[in-house]
Amino acid sequence: MRILFIGDVVGRWGTAFLCQKLPALRRMWEPELTVVNGENASEGNGILPSSARELFDAGAGVITLGNHALRRREVYEYLSQEEAIIRPANFHPEAPGRGWHTYDRPGLPPVTVVNLCGTVYMDCAWEDPFSALDRILPQLPPGVVLVDFHAEATSEKFCLAWDFDGRVSAVIGTHTHIQTADERILPGGTGYITDAGMCGAFNSSLGVKPQQAIRRFRTHLPTRFDNDNSPCRMSGVLLEIDPKTFRTTAIQRVNVE
Numbered sequence: 001m002r003i004l005f006i007g008d009v010v011g012r013w014g015t016a017f018l019c020q021k022l023p024a025l026r027r028m029w030e031p032e033l034t035v036v037n038g039e040n041a042s043e044g045n046g047i048l049p050s051s052a053r054e055l056f057d058a059g060a061g062v063i064t065l066g067n068h069a070l071r072r073r074e075v076y077e078y079l080s081q082e083e084a085i086i087r088p089a090n091f092h093p094e095a096p097g098r099g100w101h102t103y104d105r106p107g108l109p110p111v112t113v114v115n116l117c118g119t120v121y122m123d124c125a126w127e128d129p130f131s132a133l134d135r136i137l138p139q140l141p142p143g144v145v146l147v148d149f150h151a152e153a154t155s156e157k158f159c160l161a162w163d164f165d166g167r168v169s170a171v172i173g174t175h176t177h178i179q180t181a182d183e184r185i186l187p188g189g190t191g192y193i194t195d196a197g198m199c200g201a202f203n204s205s206l207g208v209k210p211q212q213a214i215r216r217f218r219t220h221l222p223t224r225f226d227n228d229n230s231p232c233r234m235s236g237v238l239l240e241i242d243p244k245t246f247r248t249t250a251i252q253r254v255n256v257e
């Protein structure tokens with residue numbers, strides 16, 4: 001079975017681009033499931049229910065989030081009601097929403113998508129992601145398990161994938177907005193990439209106007225960040241997963257201008 005995973009969608013601009021491109025891309029690549037990291041799909045960080053609905057309407061089967069999952073209070077009730085949008089499972093137990101979702105469709109093995117947040121250079125995870133995944137895996141139905149590990153440090157991402165090699169189908173990194181060229185299949189059959197990349201303005205600073213980001217670096221003063229509106233690139237990966245062994249058999253980076 002094939003899963004399309006799309007990296008962090010940034011702002012109205014990135015959301016509009018993805019919604020325009022995704023239907024044709026799904027016809028071309030024919031994924032059984034499309035997973036989209038939407039933690040910054042609304043303008044100015046975070047996600048609003050309206051953006052999430054747009055992504056679902058365009059073909060997302062599961063939306064994952066990250067450190068900005070709870071940035072907008074307007075989404076809290078939606079996170080509690082809509083099961084296919086998930087925030088990091090290692091947030092505090094009082095956080096609204098859920099940390100994993102099992103996508104169940106006739107003819108497919110159950111596909112559970114787990115969202116986790118890193119702890120290195122991040123300030124949102126309440127539980128360490130390794131212990132969290134140890135705790136979660138026994139609760140999941142037999143089937144495909146795809147982990148969106150939303151983290152900053154390459155070492156933390158790679159070590160989590162190694163630790164859970166053979167126990168989950170894939171570990172896909174998100175958060176840095178920069179696609180890495182290290183996709184691989186680990187010896188136990190876990191597909192891995194350190195970061196899937198971004199869907200947003202390509203010649204920007206991670207999706208925001210470069211001059212604003214430069215000012216922040218030069219002055220260390222509070223600086224307003226606006227999303228950039230230069231031409232977009234959508235980055236992600238296509239995974240082939242054996243429906244019987246639940247192992248990844250192929251992982252390929254995809255980029256669409």
Ligand SMILES: [Fe+2]
Pocket residue numbers: 039066067068150175
């Ligand atoms: Fe993030």
